[in-house]
Amino acid sequence: MHTTDRALNIDPRIEDPDKLKPLSRRGFIGRLVGGVAGATAFLSMSPKTYGAPAEEMFDMAGGAPADDETYWERVADQFLIRKGVSYMNTGTRGVSPRSVHQAQIEAVERVNSDPNMTWSTYFFPAMNEIREKMAAFVGANIDEIAFTNSTTDGMGLGFMGIELKRGDEILTTNYDYGWVKNMMKYRAKRDGLALKMVDISEPRFRTLENSQEVVNAVEAGITPKTRFLTICHINYTDGFVMPVKEICDLARAKGIITLIDGAQPPGMMKLDLHELGCDMYAAAGHKYMLAAQHTGFLYVREDAADRVQPLVYTGSPDSDMSGAGKLEQRGSSSYSDRIAMGAALDFHNHLTREAVEARLRYLTQRLIKGLKAVEGVTVYASDNPRNSCALVSFSIRDKKPSDIVGSMWYGPNWNGPNTYLRTVSASGDFSAVRASLHVMVTAKQVDALIDMVGFMAKG
Numbered sequence: 001m002h003t004t005d006r007a008l009n010i011d012p013r014i015e016d017p018d019k020l021k022p023l024s025r026r027g028f029i030g031r032l033v034g035g036v037a038g039a040t041a042f043l044s045m046s047p048k049t050y051g052a053p054a055e056e057m058f059d060m061a062g063g064a065p066a067d068d069e070t071y072w073e074r075v076a077d078q079f080l081i082r083k084g085v086s087y088m089n090t091g092t093r094g095v096s097p098r099s100v101h102q103a104q105i106e107a108v109e110r111v112n113s114d115p116n117m118t119w120s121t122y123f124f125p126a127m128n129e130i131r132e133k134m135a136a137f138v139g140a141n142i143d144e145i146a147f148t149n150s151t152t153d154g155m156g157l158g159f160m161g162i163e164l165k166r167g168d169e170i171l172t173t174n175y176d177y178g179w180v181k182n183m184m185k186y187r188a189k190r191d192g193l194a195l196k197m198v199d200i201s202e203p204r205f206r207t208l209e210n211s212q213e214v215v216n217a218v219e220a221g222i223t224p225k226t227r228f229l230t231i232c233h234i235n236y237t238d239g240f241v242m243p244v245k246e247i248c249d250l251a252r253a254k255g256i257i258t259l260i261d262g263a264q265p266p267g268m269m270k271l272d273l274h275e276l277g278c279d280m281y282a283a284a285g286h287k288y289m290l291a292a293q294h295t296g297f298l299y300v301r302e303d304a305a306d307r308v309q310p311l312v313y314t315g316s317p318d319s320d321m322s323g324a325g326k327l328e329q330r331g332s333s334s335y336s337d338r339i340a341m342g343a344a345l346d347f348h349n350h351l352t353r354e355a356v357e358a359r360l361r362y363l364t365q366r367l368i369k370g371l372k373a374v375e376g377v378t379v380y381a382s383d384n385p386r387n388s389c390a391l392v393s394f395s396i397r398d399k400k401p402s403d404i405v406g407s408m409w410y411g412p413n414w415n416g417p418n419t420y421l422r423t424v425s426a427s428g429d430f431s432a433v434r435a436s437l438h439v440m441v442t443a444k445q446v447d448a449l450i451d452m453v454g455f456m457a458k459g
């Protein structure tokens, strides 16, 4: 109960530290489940939850077989996407399910209704809990996770923060992300570094059954002067899952620090960053994680942390500066966005990472198979599940990718859904259309896309 003295409207729970712990989630639970039974179900599902999966998802814990359409259509119904729209561009921008959306709104309300309490009291315990969940989700230790604002932000913190000297070589591929390549070009010019880009644009790299060819190509680019190496975990162009472990192992053996651009995988594929063997891994919250826009994380392996220095540092000068946390000390941050990250983790954990990945692989194989059966269509995704996951790029004979994307959206001769895809292009004249599949996409929508491609391929 709040005091009736309006001039001193202090929440009395402030005086009792134990009561403060659950405070940040209490309002949400109360409104959402509205009853002891619901609250019990919610709490048993996850005792440290900042954004519970919505009430109608309580019986959906643990996932379901990948082809259980009834279950997965219910999951798809958790998204706010307009009726009649097939959203297949999570690889660029993810959208949040209702529980995450709701948790974020609740957090904004908390900030605006009680800012002092939010920043002084709720923020740090919440961040610690969310960090713990994030670390468990990606197979890292808590001290190895720094929250960031995007993949690019994490790539910047990792790459710009390592010590390199004139003449050192830095290595990437020509299929890496444009912003990352620009960052590397900028620093190379500024600091007199030699930037080398391994060419993986040849068609033989597109639908590889054996990824050793890529490992060999990257290895051939390494010289005794190479100090830093970055590759994408999944190439955003053709959806190829790079042999990250093999490449990181060989870099490690040569003392080269590795930073992986993991824009897409978290939330798409089960990750174990320790097992993957990279020194750093930057990822987004606003793609397959389905968290708020402007969120992400950077993993810095424990034994690599002292090689990365913050560019902006507002933490205590007496800190021992070990761990990734030092990279996060950059002044104010967004409480509500990070709460949404916690809620997104709860959403994924509720369905389970395994069930989500299996569902995405099922939809992907359905799409690949359907598209391959259409005459005139080329699919740039490997049938080998080690080399592909949930991004499927394709082209239709002589049709321009931008025309395909436009037709799928506006569908002038088509009564199916407005399907949102995107164009992708890269070196070596690679130009295609990309579909990103996630749990808001149903098997019916995948089939409708195949029909629509078939329709266009005839024209």
Ligand SMILES: Cc1ncc(COP(=O)(O)O)c(C=O)c1O
Residues within 6 Å of the ligand: 091, 092, 150, 151, 152, 153, 176, 177, 232, 234, 235, 236, 261, 263, 264, 283, 284, 296
């Ligand atoms: C491989 C890759 N890296 C980086 C980015 C940029 O991601 P962010 O928006 O999280 O900075 C993208 C965006 O699509 C991407 O696909």
